[in-house]
Each structure stands twice: as C-alpha cells, then as structure tokens.
Amino acid sequence: MPQREPTEQQPSAAWRWWLLGALAALLLSWWSPGVRQLFATHMQPESAQALPAAPALNRPLPRAAAANPPEPPRCAPQASKACYVGDVWWFDGCGDLQTRAQSCDGRGCSEGRCTAAPASDEACGSFDEYGRCDGEVATACLLGQLLRVDCAQHKARCIMTSEGAQCLPLDDKLACAPAEPAVCKGSVLRLCVDGRYADIDCTVRKAVCRSGADGARCVASTPLPSAKTAVEICDGHDNDEDQRVDEGGVCDSVPLVAFVPADAKLENLQARMHNELAILNRVLAPLQFRWGKTVEVPASYRTFDPKDLEATSLQLSQLQSNLFLGHVRAATPTAPPAALEGFDFYVAVLYTEQLLLEPPKSGISTLPNAHCGGMRISDRPSPPHGLIVLSEARRPETLAHEMGHYLGLCHTHETLERFARYDNQSVACTNTGDGICDTPLDPGTTQCTHDPACNALCPSVAARPDATNVMSYYMGCRRELTSEQLALTQRGMSLRRGWFACLDPRDCVCDPMAAHACPAEMSCHPGEQRDSPWLCELDGAALPGTGCSDSSQCSQGAFCLWQSRGPSAAASCTRPCGAAGAGDSCICTDVGLPFRVCAEDLRR
Ligand SMILES: [Ca+2]
Ligand SMILES: [Ca+2]
Ligand SMILES: [Zn+2]
Numbered sequence: 001m002p003q004r005e006p007t008e009q010q011p012s013a014a015w016r017w018w019l020l021g022a023l024a025a026l027l028l029s030w031w032s033p034g035v036r037q038l039f040a041t042h043m044q045p046e047s048a049q050a051l052p053a054a055p056a057l058n059r060p061l062p063r064a065a066a067a068n069p070p071e072p073p074r075c076a077p078q079a080s081k082a083c084y085v086g087d088v089w090w091f092d093g094c095g096d097l098q099t100r101a102q103s104c105d106g107r108g109c110s111e112g113r114c115t116a117a118p119a120s121d122e123a124c125g126s127f128d129e130y131g132r133c134d135g136e137v138a139t140a141c142l143l144g145q146l147l148r149v150d151c152a153q154h155k156a157r158c159i160m161t162s163e164g165a166q167c168l169p170l171d172d173k174l175a176c177a178p179a180e181p182a183v184c185k186g187s188v189l190r191l192c193v194d195g196r197y198a199d200i201d202c203t204v205r206k207a208v209c210r211s212g213a214d215g216a217r218c219v220a221s222t223p224l225p226s227a228k229t230a231v232e233i234c235d236g237h238d239n240d241e242d243q244r245v246d247e248g249g250v251c252d253s254v255p256l257v258a259f260v261p262a263d264a265k266l267e268n269l270q271a272r273m274h275n276e277l278a279i280l281n282r283v284l285a286p287l288q289f290r291w292g293k294t295v296e297v298p299a300s301y302r303t304f305d306p307k308d309l310e311a312t313s314l315q316l317s318q319l320q321s322n323l324f325l326g327h328v329r330a331a332t333p334t335a336p337p338a339a340l341e342g343f344d345f346y347v348a349v350l351y352t353e354q355l356l357l358e359p360p361k362s363g364i365s366t367l368p369n370a371h372c373g374g375m376r377i378s379d380r381p382s383p384p385h386g387l388i389v390l391s392e393a394r395r396p397e398t399l400a401h402e403m404g405h406y407l408g409l410c411h412t413h414e415t416l417e418r419f420a421r422y423d424n425q426s427v428a429c430t431n432t433g434d435g436i437c438d439t440p441l442d443p444g445t446t447q448c449t450h451d452p453a454c455n456a457l458c459p460s461v462a463a464r465p466d467a468t469n470v471m472s473y474y475m476g477c478r479r480e481l482t483s484e485q486l487a488l489t490q491r492g493m494s495l496r497r498g499w500f501a502c503l504d505p506r507d508c509v510c511d512p513m514a515a516h517a518c519p520a521e522m523s524c525h526p527g528e529q530r531d532s533p534w535l536c537e538l539d540g541a542a543l544p545g546t547g548c549s550d551s552s553q554c555s556q557g558a559f560c561l562w563q564s565r566g567p568s569a570a571a572s573c574t575r576p577c578g579a580a581g582a583g584d585s586c587i588c589t590d591v592g593l594p595f596r597v598c599a600e601d602l603r604r
Contacts, residue, residue: 074093074094075092075093075094075096076092076093077090077092077093077098078090078091078092078098078101079091079092079093080112081101081102081112082112083109083110083111083112083113083275083278084097084100084109085278085281085282086104086109086275086278086279086282086396087100087101087102087103087104087109087114088100088101088102088104088109088112088113088114089101102114109275109278110271110274110275115275115396123141123144123145123146124141124144124145124146125146126449127139127140127141127146128140128141128445128473128475129141129142129164129361129362129473129475130163130164130165130444130445130446130473131147131164131165131359132160132165132446133158133159133160133165134158135158136150136151136152136156136157136158137149137150137151137158138151138158138165138166138167138358138359139165139359140164140165140359142359142360142362142393143393143395147359147360149167149358149359151167151168151358154167154358155169155170155171156168156169156170156358157170157175157195159178159194159195160178160446161194161195162194162410162411162413162414163194163361163364163411164361164473165359166194166195166357166358166359167357167358167359168195168196172196174196174197175195175196175197176192176195176196176197177192177195178192178194178195179192180192181215181216182215182216182217182418183211183216184209184210184211184216185199185209186209187201187202187203187208187209188200188201188202188209189201189202189209189216189217189218190216191418191419193377193418198378199379200218200379200419201379201541201542202218202219202421203546203547204379204541204542204543204546204547204548204553204573205218205220205421205541205543205546206220206224206543206545206546207219207220207421207422207423208220217417217418217420217422218420218421218422219421219422219423220421220422220423221423221424222423222424223423223424223425223426224421224423224543227555227556229520229521230520231491231494231495231498231520232244232246232247232248232250232494233246233250233490233491233493233494234246234250234251234286234490240520242516248494248497248498249344249345249497250493250494250497253288253289253290254287254288254289254290254345254346254347254493255289255290255291255292255293255343255345255346255347256277256289256290256291256292256346256347256348256349257292257293257294257295257316257319257320257343257346257347257348257349258273258291258293258294258295258349258351259294259295259296259297259301259316259319259348259349259350259351260294260295260296260297260351261296261297261298261299261300261301261302261351261352261353262296262297262298262299263299263302264299264301264302264351264352264353265302265353265392266351266353266392267392269351272396273291275396276390276394276396276397276398276399276400277289277290277291277399279396279397279399279400280399280400280403283397283400283470283479283480283481284400284403284404284481284486284489285486286486286490287486287489287490287493289347289403292320292343292346293320293343293346295319295320297316297350301350301352302352302353302354303352303353303354303355303356304350304352304354304355304356304389304391305356306355306356306357306364306389309364309366309387309389310366310383312350312387312389313348313366313383313385313386313387314383314385314503316348316350316387317346317348317385317386317387317500317503318385318503318504319348320342320343320346320348321342321343321344321345321346321500321503322342322343322344323501323503323504323507324342324503324504325341325342327504327506344500344501345496345497345500346500347386347388347403347406347496348386348387348388349387349388349389349390349399350387350388350389350390351390352389352390352391352392353391353392354391354392354393355389355391355393360391360393361391361393362390362391362393362394362395362398363388363389363390363391363394363398363399363401363402364388364389364402365386365387365388365389365402365403365405365406366383366385366386366387366405366406367382367405367406367408368386368406368407368408368492368495368496369382369384369495369521369538369539370382370541371408372405372408372409372410372414372416372434372435373408373409373410373414373416373430373433373434373435373436373488374408374430374435374488375416375419375420375430375431375435376419376541377416377419378541379540379541379553381538381540381550381552381553382538383538384499384500384502384503384522384538385499385503386406386496388402388403388406389402390402395475397470397478397479400470400478401470401471401478403489404470404471404481404485404489405471406492406496407488407489407492407493407496408488408489408491408492408495409434409436409471409481409485409488409489409492410434410435410436410471411434411442411444411471411472411473412433412434412439412442412465412466412469412471412472413434413442413443413444413445413465413472413473414433414434414435415432415433416431416432416433416434416435417431417432417433420432434471436482436484436485436488437484438482438483438484438485439466439469439471439482439484439485440463440464440465440466441463441464441465442456442463442465442466442469442472443458443461443463443465444473445472445473445474447460447461447463448461448463448465448467448474450467450474450477454467454468454474454476454477455467456474466480466482468480469481469482469485471485494520495519495520495521498519498520498521498522499519499521499522499538501519502518502519502522502535502536502537505535505536505537506535508522508535508536509533509534509535510524510533510534510535510536511524511534512524512534512559512576512595513576513577513578513595514578515578517534517536517557518536518537518557519536521538521539521555522536522537522538522539523536523537523539523551523554523555523556523557523558523559524536524537524557524559524576525537525551525552525554525559525560526551526559537551537552538552539554539555539556540552540553540554540555541553541555542554542555542558542573543555543556543558543573544556544557544558544572544573544574544575544598544601545572545573545574545600545601545602546572546573547570547571547572547573547603548560548571548572548573549571551573553573554573554574555573556575557575557576558573558574558575558601559573559574559576560572560573560574561573561574561591561597561601561602563591563602563603570603571603572601572602572603573601574597574598574601574602575597575598575601576595576596576597576598577595577596577597577598578595585600586598586599586600587599587600589602
C-alpha cells in the first residue's frame with residue numbers, strides 16, 4: 001500500500017509529546033504504583049507504534065528532572081525491549097516480560113525491532129504481490145520491487161489466477177479464459193479454473209449437471225448424509241470415540257524439517273526461520289510447531305519449478321520419516337543408526353531462492369487431498385504427501401499462509417460456489433466463498449484495498465473483508481485466522497498425521513473387512529495384483545454407489561468393483577460390509593468375494 005505514516009518521516013510534535021509522557025510515566029512509577037497503573041493503560045506505547053523506538057528511555061534520567069532521586073527499584077520497569085512471539089515487548093530489569101511495546105502487525109520481530117515493512121509503497125503504487133493483468137502484461141509488486149512482465153514475450157498469456165496475475169503457457173490444450181462461464185458436458189461440469197479447464201463429474205457426487213441463469217452447476221435433489229469422519233484433535237475430549245483422549249501425538253508440537261539447497265544464497269536464513277516460526281505459532285495456535293531439523297538438498301533446488309511440486313513433495317516428505325528410514329536401514333544394515341534418526345510425523349519446508357513463475361511468488365503449498373475450505377476442488381486422485389516451498393521473496397507470515405493451504409484453507413477471496421454440489425439443504429457459507437462461515441466475503445485485492453490501520457475498503461462492491469486474515473492478499477496486514485479457520489487447520493493436521501504413516505503404501509496394509517481399516521479420509525483398496533495385499537489409499541472424489549474405473553477414485557471405504565465382464569461391464573465404488581461409512585443402511589450381499597459388500601452400492 002502506498003500510504004505511509006506521516007510520523008515516520010517527521011518525528012515532530014507527537015513524538016516529543018510521547019517521549020515526554022513516557023518519561024513522566026517512568027518518573028511517576030517510582031513514587032506511586034497507583035499512578036503508574038493509570039499511566040500504563042493510558043500511555044501504552046502500542047498506541048504510538050509508528051513512532052521510532054524511544055532510545056532516551058534507556059538513558060539515565062537527566063539530574064534536573066529528578067530533584068530528589070529515590071532508591072531505584074530492584075526490578076526497574078520497562079528496562080529493555082526484546083522480541084516476543086513476533087512483537088516487541090517490554091522487559092523489566094530482572095528480565096521478566098511486561099507489556100507489549102509495539103505490535104509488528106505480523107511482519108515479525110528480530111533483535112528487538114519490528115521487521116521493516118518492505119519499502120514497497122512508492123515504487124509499487126497500487127500494485128501488490130497479487131498483481132494485475134493489463135492485456136498480456138503482468139504487473140506485481142514483490143518486496144518493494146515493481147515487476148512488469150510481458151507474458152507475450154515468453155510465449156505466454158496473462159491470467160488472473162487465485163494466486164494473482166501469472167504468465168501461463170499459450171500452447172496448453174486446456175487453456176481457457178477465466179471469464180468463460182461454466183458449461184455442462186453431459187453430466188460433467190466444465191469450469192475454467194486458473195486459466196485451465198477443470199472437469200467436475202457431477203455423477204460421482206450423486207448429482208446432475210444443470211445449466212441455469214446463473215451458469216452451470218452440479219445439482220442434486222436430495223442432500224447427502226454427512227460423511228465427515230471424526231478425527232482426534234488436542235482438546236481434552238475423545239473426538240473419534242476410541243476410548244482414548246488426545247491420542248496419536250495430537251498435542252505434541254509439530255516438527256518442521258527445513259530443506260536447504262547446497263550453496264543457496266538465502267539471506268539471514270536462521271533469523272528469518274526463527275521469526276517465521278514465532279509468527280506461525282502465534283497465528284495457528286493452539287497448533288504448535290518447532291524446527292526439527294535442517295537438511296541439505298542438492299543445489300538444483302536453488303530454483304524451484306512448481307511443476308515439480310508433486311514429485312518433490314513425495315521425496316522430501318519421506319526423506320526424514322522413521323518408516324522410510326526403516327526401509328533404508330533394512331536394505332543397508334551397516335548404515336550407522338544415528339544418521340538415520342527421523343520423525344514419526346513432520347512437515348517438509350523447502351527454502352529456495354526463487355520460484356520459477358512469472359511474475360515470481362513468495363511461496364506455494366500442496367492442499368490436503370485436493371480440499372480447501374472443506375470442499376474437494378478437483379476430481380483427480382491426490383497424493384497423501386505434501387510440501388511447502390518458500391522463496392527469498394517471502395514475507396515473515398508467508399510460512400503461516402502456506403501452512404494454512406497445507407492444512408486445507410482457501411484464500412478468503414476464493415469462490416467455492418463454482419465447485420459446490422447444490423441441494424435443497426446446502427448451507428450457503430459452506431458452499432460459497434472460502435467455505436468458512438466466520439470469514440466475511442472478500443472480493444479480493446482487485447476490488448478492495450486497505451487503509452494504514454488495515455481497514456479494508458471496497459469502493460465498488462458491498463463487502464467488508466477482513467484485511468488482517470492470513471489467508472487474504474492484503475499484504476502487511478495479515479496476522480490472524482478466524483476460529484473456524486483454526487478448527488479446520490486442526491482437523492487438517494490430524495488428517496495429515498494419519499496419512500503420513502501411509503506415504504509408502506507398503507506400510508499401510510489393510511483389511512477391507514475391518515471397521516477402521518485406514519486413517520480418516522483414506523480407504524482400503526485392492527493391491528496391484530490379485531493376491532497382493534490391500535493398501536490404504538487417499539479417498540477419491542467418487543461416492544459409494546457411483547461409477548468408477550479405478551479404486552483410487554472411490555471414497556468412504558469403497559473400492560472399485562467390476563460386476564461383469566465384456567462390453568456391458570459396469571463398475572461402481574462399493575463398500576465392504578462393515579467398512580467405515582457403511583452405516584445401518586447397508587444391506588450385505590455375497591458377490592463371491594471373501595467378504596460381503598453393500599448391496600445398495602452395486603450397479604443396477
Ligand atoms: Ca480418541
Ligand atoms: Ca481430543
Ligand atoms: Zn496462497
């Protein structure tokens with residue numbers, strides 16, 4: 001944002017008054033604790049956060065000011081300032097935490113000072129990291145630098161994606177224009193998502209595709225029974241009803257493993273990681289994180305092509321897992337055990353110099369099983385592993401933002417109504433926007449801006465977005481998540497914990513007849529060969545009873561069962577009797593398998 005606090009340039013009258021007030025407060029505090037109390041609430045340095053740090057406070061008081069110097073108290077109040085959970089705090093002479101001296105507004109704190117806001121404002125005008133497309137020219141602002149990229153010169157087109165202006169290849173068979181309305185192709189809803197066609201099969205959602213005045217969408221005549229599996233979270237209750245409270249390490253701090261390329265030019269990495277962690281822990285509390293380990297990776301990762309996200313995600317999220325290291329150990333019994341110390345669960349964070357995107361970006365992350373805001377946004381089977389990639393252009397809160405995606409949050413300006421399944425009981429706020437009911441509608445930074453106090457202003461639309469939301473694009477204001485967002489991240493973390501044990505399917509042999517055969521939102525699917533064991537696989541988009549060609553498409557404990565051979569062959573996602581999700585409605589029938597299946601799921 002271009003606005004600049006006037007006091008930053010001219011430490012004038014207000015500054016002097018504040019300093020005087022602070023001195024007076026300090027003096028008074030020596031005589032009267034009561035008066036000090038009064039001043040403490042009145043003279044919160046917080047209210048003068050844009051002022052320069054007051055160096056005079058550390059200096060001895062001028063003699064004239066203290067005519068009768070009393071005994072200095074043993075723990076002088078406000079003796080020093082230091083960083084604490086991402087803000088500047090006062091500490092007394094004994095080193096005890098007092099009050100917050102300055103809020104860093106999510107920018108982070110190091111060595112007792114707020115990290116400077118990127119000197120963006122003037123160079124960038126009204127541009128931010130989200131950027132804009134003007135014809136084929138993408139303009140964005142990253143860390144105070146205005147970047148203008150002519151996509152046409154890169155044989156590309158400029159497209160407004162959900163992460164802002166991007167140059168996307170011209171020679172893409174699935175290329176589309178974001179303004180194209182959604183259409184029905186038979187039962188398939190065809191949408192333009194981030195400049196590429198995406199197909200959503202309404203049939204596998206037990207719906208039909210219907211074109212109406214407000215575009216095409218998946219419509220159903222009856223609501224679906226809620227299929228949300230309960231997962232254990234850290235709250236003192238037995239959420240998944242297995243007679244154990246907060247089991248499975250859900251209350252432990254989550255180790256993050258930093259992957260750092262050899263010879264990478266990463267400025268101030270240690271200090272920035274420290275700061276990023278403090279912000280992450282504040283924003284995502286009660287979830288807590290820690291840096292578990294830093295691991296060097298080849299220098300080729302100094303730049304990162306987002307096309308490699310999925311492959312790299314598998315590599316890096318396995319590399320430090322105890323299960324994976326167990327396989328390594330078994331294969332090389334001579335390897336020293338100490339070198340193979342790993343984690344039962346961790347989040348992989350790759351630090352790279354640059355993300356190979358035009359214009360560049362500060363970070364990217366995978367979504368959990370193609371879900372954001374509680375809604376599946378792609379039909380493609382998704383892998384159980386995940387990865388966060390941060391570039392040098394990142395902001396102090398970028399890790400928290402990407403962690404939000406990693407745990408299943410959309411941007412606040414997302415439009416989930418495109419992907420929704422409509423029935424007569426659809427709850428509007430879970431089916432629109434970011435799928436979260438306690439975040440206000442956010443038209444995004446193309447239509448809204450914010451003032452220096454982080455009040456969002458949307459001149460041409462009736463909306464009052466929250467510019468402080470970490471999942472928004474109001475850079476410099478992002479510092480919080482809502483309680484519903486936090487609830488979703490806790491669920492996301494528990495799901496990811498469960499999936500982590502199954503990153504290598506060999507580690508997740510399952511029994512299709514068992515009630516809880518697999519971790520939540522995974523299903524027990526047949527192995528490659530006829531006699532190979534069944535393995536836990538992440539749920540696909542297809543509901544039990546709908547058509548399939550492969551088990552990876554099936555969800556809620558179902559697998560893809562072929563009922564006949566030849567040209568009339570039909571297959572459907574079918575639940576074994578007793579599988580998770582196969583409730584009272586399931587009538588068990590024998591189809592010649594070692595176990596019975598739900599008759600209602602069979603193709604008729
Ligand atoms: Ca439990
Ligand atoms: Ca619990
Ligand atoms: Zn994002």
